[in-house]
Amino acid sequence: MRNPLNEVHVPVVDDLIEDDYVRSLALAGIALAAFLTTLGIGGLLFPDSIAGDLAGIVFNAGTATATARLAAPIVLAALGGIFAEKSGVINIGLEGLLIISAFVSVYATSLVGAGNTVLGLPAIVVGFLAGIAASAALAGVFGVVCIEFKADQIIAGLAVWLIALGLAPFMSTVFFGGVNTPNLGVSVGWSYSAAMVVVATAASWWTLNHTAFGKHLRAAGENPKALDTVGVSVSRVRHAGVLLSGVLSGVGGSALALSIGQFVGSGETMVQGKGFIAIVAYLFGNYNPIGAFGAGVLFAGLDAMQVRLQQLGYAVPDTLVQTIPYVVVIVVLALVGRTRLPEAAGEHYETED
Amino acid sequence: MNPAVHLDSITKRFPGVVANDDVDLVVERGSVHALLGENGAGKTTLMNVLYGLYEPTEGTVRIDGAPQEFDSPRDAIDAGIGMIHQHFMLVDPMTVWENVVLGNEPTTWGGLRVDADAARESVRELSARYGFDVDPDARIEDISVGVQQRVEILKALYRGADILILDEPTAVLTPQEVEDLYAVFEELTDQGKTIIFISHKLGEALRAADDVTVLRDGINVGTVSTDEVTREDLAEMMVGREVLMEPAADPREPGERVLSVSNLHAEDDRGVEAVSDVSFEIRAGEIFGIAGVDGNGQSQLVETITGLREATAGSVRYLGEPMDDVSRRERIDRGMAYVPEDRQERGLVMSYELTQNGILGSQHDAPFASSGRIDWKASRDHADRVIEAYDVRPPDREVTAESLSGGNQQKFIVGREFERDPDLVVATHPTRGVDIGSTEFIHDRLLELRAEGKAVLLVSSKLDEVQGLSDRLAVMHEGAFSGVVDPETVTEEELGLLMAGESPDDESVETARVYEAAGDGPHGGPAADEDDDRRNGPAADEEVDA
Numbered sequence: 001m002r003n004p005l006n007e008v009h010v011p012v013v014d015d016l017i018e019d020d021y022v023r024s025l026a027l028a029g030i031a032l033a034a035f036l037t038t039l040g041i042g043g044l045l046f047p048d049s050i051a052g053d054l055a056g057i058v059f060n061a062g063t064a065t066a067t068a069r070l071a072a073p074i075v076l077a078a079l080g081g082i083f084a085e086k087s088g089v090i091n092i093g094l095e096g097l098l099i100i101s102a103f104v105s106v107y108a109t110s111l112v113g114a115g116n117t118v119l120g121l122p123a124i125v126v127g128f129l130a131g132i133a134a135s136a137a138l139a140g141v142f143g144v145v146c147i148e149f150k151a152d153q154i155i156a157g158l159a160v161w162l163i164a165l166g167l168a169p170f171m172s173t174v175f176f177g178g179v180n181t182p183n184l185g186v187s188v189g190w191s192y193s194a195a196m197v198v199v200a201t202a203a204s205w206w207t208l209n210h211t212a213f214g215k216h217l218r219a220a221g222e223n224p225k226a227l228d229t230v231g232v233s234v235s236r237v238r239h240a241g242v243l244l245s246g247v248l249s250g251v252g253g254s255a256l257a258l259s260i261g262q263f264v265g266s267g268e269t270m271v272q273g274k275g276f277i278a279i280v281a282y283l284f285g286n287y288n289p290i291g292a293f294g295a296g297v298l299f300a301g302l303d304a305m306q307v308r309l310q311q312l313g314y315a316v317p318d319t320l321v322q323t324i325p326y327v328v329v330i331v332v333l334a335l336v337g338r339t340r341l342p343e344a345a346g347e348h349y350e351t352e353d
Numbered sequence: 354m355n356p357a358v359h360l361d362s363i364t365k366r367f368p369g370v371v372a373n374d375d376v377d378l379v380v381e382r383g384s385v386h387a388l389l390g391e392n393g394a395g396k397t398t399l400m401n402v403l404y405g406l407y408e409p410t411e412g413t414v415r416i417d418g419a420p421q422e423f424d425s426p427r428d429a430i431d432a433g434i435g436m437i438h439q440h441f442m443l444v445d446p447m448t449v450w451e452n453v454v455l456g457n458e459p460t461t462w463g464g465l466r467v468d469a470d471a472a473r474e475s476v477r478e479l480s481a482r483y484g485f486d487v488d489p490d491a492r493i494e495d496i497s498v499g500v501q502q503r504v505e506i507l508k509a510l511y512r513g514a515d516i517l518i519l520d521e522p523t524a525v526l527t528p529q530e531v532e533d534l535y536a537v538f539e540e541l542t543d544q545g546k547t548i549i550f551i552s553h554k555l556g557e558a559l560r561a562a563d564d565v566t567v568l569r570d571g572i573n574v575g576t577v578s579t580d581e582v583t584r585e586d587l588a589e590m591m592v593g594r595e596v597l598m599e600p601a602a603d604p605r606e607p608g609e610r611v612l613s614v615s616n617l618h619a620e621d622d623r624g625v626e627a628v629s630d631v632s633f634e635i636r637a638g639e640i641f642g643i644a645g646v647d648g649n650g651q652s653q654l655v656e657t658i659t660g661l662r663e664a665t666a667g668s669v670r671y672l673g674e675p676m677d678d679v680s681r682r683e684r685i686d687r688g689m690a691y692v693p694e695d696r697q698e699r700g701l702v703m704s705y706e707l708t709q710n711g712i713l714g715s716q717h718d719a720p721f722a723s724s725g726r727i728d729w730k731a732s733r734d735h736a737d738r739v740i741e742a743y744d745v746r747p748p749d750r751e752v753t754a755e756s757l758s759g760g761n762q763q764k765f766i767v768g769r770e771f772e773r774d775p776d777l778v779v780a781t782h783p784t785r786g787v788d789i790g791s792t793e794f795i796h797d798r799l800l801e802l803r804a805e806g807k808a809v810l811l812v813s814s815k816l817d818e819v820q821g822l823s824d825r826l827a828v829m830h831e832g833a834f835s836g837v838v839d840p841e842t843v844t845e846e847e848l849g850l851l852m853a854g855e856s857p858d859d860e861s862v863e864t865a866r867v868y869e870a871a872g873d874g875p876h877g878g879p880a881a882d883e884d885d886d887r888r889n890g891p892a893a894d895e896e897v898d899a
Contacts, residue, residue, distance in 0.1 A: 212458040219444045219455055226442040230456030230508070231427040242455050343445065 063304050065190040070260045071300035072193040072247030076252030077278035078292040079204045080245030087241030088221035088344045090153045093160025097135040101253030103168035105131030106181050106263040114186045131254030139246025143239045150348045164258025169265030179265035186261045193255050204289040226347040234349045281326045299325045355384040355418030357547040363412035372398040374571045385548045387562035391788030392760035395571035396551045400518050404436045435509025439520040443493045450476045450489040453507050462485035483540050499530035519550040527646050535561045553788045555587050592790050607636035609699050611808035617667035619657045627653040642823030651812045659691045660684045664875040685714050690775035701715040703755040711736035713727035732773040743768035759786040781812040830854040
């Protein structure tokens with residue numbers, strides 16, 4: 001399949017970036033920036049037009065903060081998904097990890113009581129830690145089932161999602177008398193979410209590209225036997241990858257719930273498919289944390305814009321906007337066609353003795 | 354001085370099988386030692402004991418005289434042993450240096466950063482020391498198999514290996530790369546390293562090793578120095594009986610024209626021309642051999658003939674009919690058997706049982722199918738027949754193809770294809786990875802097919818094989834035939850020159866009985882005729898109407 005963007009040549013970009021896929025993404029980014037600039041200028045010149053409204057939304061601080069809030073679970077879960085999948089375990093249970101951590105973080109915060117402290121830690125921090133622990137524990141179970149007992153990763157991943165989808169609203173009903181918890185009246189500021197996302201993206205990038213663990217992770221997903229024969233335990237590396245997906249998703253889920261101080265458990269819960277969009281985000285970013293960050297922010301930004309447009313009276317159906325990530329991934333796969341799965345992803349590995 | 358390796362009465366039992374029975378092996382420091390034996394003789398098991406993958410049931414491993422107990426390869430690595438597996442243990446998308454240091458990465462910043470510069474430097478230093486030409490920053494997937502093997506050796510050396518074990522190191526190499534590997538052996542032993550390599554090829558043991566230990570059915574038949582032993586002696590030690598080294602092909606008159614290829618052109622997967630203007634034909638009762646270094650268009654030529662690749666120009670006629678629009682399935686039905694080059698990719702479905710693999714290609718036909726249903730009884734009987742006749746081990750039709758060793762997979766494919774009752778057999782590397790006993794058997798079967806009046810196209814990179822079996826022998830170089838010769842009279846030197854694309858003196862190569870297709874294909878212009886003349890000499894005047 002030919003990537004039409006390969007035919008487009010921009011001198012500076014061509015010099016800087018060798019990799020075709022990254023180059024394509026960079027070109028797309030430049031095009032988006034150009035569009036936004038045009039929109040901004042259009043909006044300034046004709047404030048009463050649709051362009052004006054759109055510009056108003058895009059350059060609105062509210063949209064930016066909403067984007068930061070919505071991006072946290074997507075980007076963090078996507079980073080987690082990268083760690084798991086690079087190690088050879090496809091974790092499609094990210095959605096479930098987000099749900100369970102969202103609920104547990106709110107529950108733990110409410111147990112401590114907003115404003116109280118435990119061991120000097122404010123309730124909200126305890127909530128965060130509890131959410132991360134819950135997500136990591138569920139991921140740990142998933143890892144044991146997949147790596148030690150060689151269960152099918154896709155089915156086990158779906159189970160993680162379904163368990164969390166049932167368990168979180170159920171526990172909410174048990175402890176709070178309804179699928180939605182009451183609002184605790186605490187909230188994590190958008191700047192904290194943004195900071196967590198940026199730090200986690202940078203740290204993930206470094207870990208994957210510049211540490212020995214990152215190399216082992218990659219080898220475990222590409223040719224586990226090569227790793228095994230040099231004396232590194234494949235299952236240990238894979239467990240670490242899966243646990244990291246739990247920890248990062250836990251941060252994302254907790255950040256989502258604690259940013260409004262409530263867990264909403266009706267329907268698809270407040271997570272609303274962000275875990276699946278996270279999978280799309282890291283595939284879009286070709287397993288590169290920075291690419292996943294870009295894709296996550298893009299999807300979150302579109303979601304935030306959609307909400308604002310509705311507030312302004314434009315009837316943009318949110319269901320349509322929610323299909324965007326999936327449409328994007330189909331377009332990307334069709335045109336660029338180079339998202340390359342790790343060779344041994346989804347395969348069990350057995351040592352020879 | 355103590356020997357580098359001393360395996361002292363090693364016995365390794367698996368449930369129901371004794372893989373190694375009281376085997377002694379002594380390898381001197383600085384020597385090259387070949388471990389020779391047929392498939393299933395216990396060579397790899399013995400080396401896995403030495404490398405710590407298996408614990409011996411009885412016996413002791415001594416390194417430099419000191420008894421060792423290895424619980425895992427890690428212990429063996431620490432004792433200075435490195436193993437280069439037959440299937441390379443490399444991570445394809447990673448670079449050379451990343452692979453070499455994998456698991457032992459030099460780090461800085463308290464372990465938070467892999468020191469890429471130090472790693473590159475180590476790789477460069479080792480490469481320079483042993484005369485390897487390896488770029489530390491190349492990706493594994495971009496380098497040739499021969500270079501990949503060197504990366505494997507570098508990996509072992511980087512971990513401080515003094516004793517290198519290589520499992521069938523030449524199986525995947527071209528003749529040139531094999532020579533280069535022997536040079537590497539010399540360089541390594543000159544610098545005090547000890548090499549043990551596993552092989553089932555006599556010639557390579559004689560050529561590359563100082564000493565040879567022959568294993569048969571898990572028993573050490575003897576250790577001999579290569580100075581004082583002949584091929585025949587070694588073959589007898591391996592097989593346990595006398596072996597006919599040269600397949601005997603009686604000359605016979607060929608019959609009807611079965612396959613004719615004229616002015617064929619084909620491209621490889623990247624769209625580069627891989628076959629350029631090839632013409633030849635094969636008659637019933639004739640074996641036409643194609644020799645050449647792998648990758649000179651043989652695969653594409655064969656695929657075009659068997660219907661797996663489309664020709665860009667020229668034509669293939671089979672039993673007198675053009676094959677342009679004839680599907681692969683139709684070609685099978687018309688009696689074209691094919692032993693593919695890559696047995697795991699194209700020859701077998703690895704996760705199928707042998708019963709199912711045995712009917713591949715004939716699954717829609719009687720006796721294996723009737724009114725859309727597969728007759729499993731007939732299929733099982735067929736698998737049993739192939740297993741029995743071709744000595745496939747284990748003799749169990751219910752095992753999956755992936756659980757067979759490479760040689761046995763090959764025997765099963767050869768059996769399935771030969772038993773199709775074909776008119777034309779296209780066999781590419783039919784004995785690759787197969788032990789001598791079975792090689793002899795496959796050669797005999799090929800000659801029987803010839804005697805039955807079948808046409809055989811034999812492609813092989815083993816010169817003695819194509820030379821010994823073929824009635825006429827073409828040499829392929831860069832997509833074209835650099836010559837068609839009489840295998841009886843041509844010398845290895847002349848073949849070597851042709852394989853390198855040079856023509857030896859015209860007089861020194863006697864051309865074979867040639868039945869060249871008339872150049873009446875779409876590109877059969879004067880240039881092609883001239884080409885034919887140069888290639889075939891005076892014998893080309895025997896015209897055939899197409």
